[in-house]
Amino acid sequence: MEKRVVFKSAWLPYALVAPQIIITVVFFFWPAIVAMYYAFLVQDPFGLSSHFVWFQNFIELFHSSNYLDSFKVTALFSVLVAAVSMSLALLLAVMADHVLRGAVVYKTLLIWPYAVAPAIAGVLWAFIFSPSIGIVTYYLLKLGVNWNWVINGNQAMLLVVMAASYKQVSYNFLFFLAGLQSIPKSMIEAAAIDGAGPIRRFWTIIFPLISPTTFFLLVVNIVYAFFDTFGVIDATTQGGPAAATEILVYKVYYDGVKAADLGSSSAQSVILMLIVIALTVVQFRFIERKVQY
């Protein structure tokens, strides 16, 4: 869609786009290109000299069991975050769509965690699940569960999944609720008159009708789990124990900033870029079908 009527000026449009284009080039394009260039370099340990090694960094990564493990950890983490936060959100949204009284109050009380920074959510959950002073840990022990995420990799994974899902439940809840409220009530009524019970109605009518929302949220949640959860990991497990929660984004940071392995970290950045590009393309092809421009 284009405007029929436009203004004419030789310089004004360039001046108007200039601030955004300058920021984009200086802080987005240039660093991304430099990261791609570094990905083909090997630097000596003192950072004094570097030489061009073609795809060696990439080959080493795909032969490194650490990196492949990090891929697996990330896949597990993002699937768990998406599954936990979406199923809880859908359950709550269906219930909120059902109740007549207090729906607005429930909504308010369920959406505020969206505002909690991932790092802060990590601190909160790590505190109540802390091995020595955590309040939940104390009661888990009474139930016979020995909870210590500092040494138990599976428990560490559970902790970061809980902390990362916290704000996403709110986000998914809002979108599911909007999706549910847009379903014509007459349709559900017709099914009810035909004798379909609430569970049957959910799976045969409501669930298929909100599938576009579900698919959209799936992509958004995976992108979130891949990139925005750095704060959760850094504020809690820092990738440990024994790399059990070392997701790809954390490894890029750790290898690049803490271990100062510029080439390998940059090669990992490039791989992550390809993942974002793939996810963005999926998201946009989907949205093109959904939204009429």
Added chain:
Amino acid sequence: MKDSTTALMVENRPVADFIAHAILILGVIVVAFPLWVTFVASTRTFDEIVNVPMALTPGTHLLDNYAQALSHGSEKGSSAPVATMLFNSFVVAVSVAIGKIVISILSAFAIVYFRFRLRQFFFWMIFITLMLPVEVRIIPTYQVASSLHILDSYPGLVLPLIASATATFLFRQFFLTIPDELVEAARIDGAGPMRFFFDVVLPLSRTHIAALFVILFIYGWNQYLWPLLITSSESMYTIVIGIKRMIAGGDATNEWNIIMATAMLALLPPALVVVFMQKWFVKGLVETEK
């Protein structure tokens, strides 16, 4: 409207209602539980917290803890005053929100209301920034900031975050719905493009700007990785970074009462924005994701 249709449904309404309320209340409790524990810990002494299990009722040290946090932070770990961090977070969140809105609305206006060479090219350049989150370009971006001498400064905290493809798209979509008659009328009245922008486009965009501001304020406030990299002096920490720096040692050495008071201070401003500007928040969230 809802009453008349749902009343028609045949099954046992009271039971279904009871289950729905029970699940929702359980959800609200689970969601609120970490916040409640944090609040309680922020009102108790260190000894009361490490004496497991801590009672789940508020203690008597609320003022002491918050006063200590605000004035000189945690004595172990980072000892920067949290008041400074709050101020920094506020500056960053407001600057990121305003910066993104200003540069996006200007570039969207240019792209919709002018025909110029490179128009499509610029549009695609802005689009591609969606695919370059700060996480995939951390070291080179740090080097750029370093060579521009903006490490450890507000411009360094803000500038690399303020290009926004989503805000530009949102404004572009909206501008395309503004009737052409308004431009024609403005041109007949002899108004130039900037006059049209300030007198027509900007007032019409008010609700979109408000909704975006709420979302972007939260986005800016909650930034973590970039402030972590670029700030080295305590006086430039944002509160989200500061709290991480306070957690230095193990469970027995961290000053949990102060850390939890700081956590409350870190999450309250954006949470209050969500609760009290709910209408704008929901609008912004739904629109920026289109």
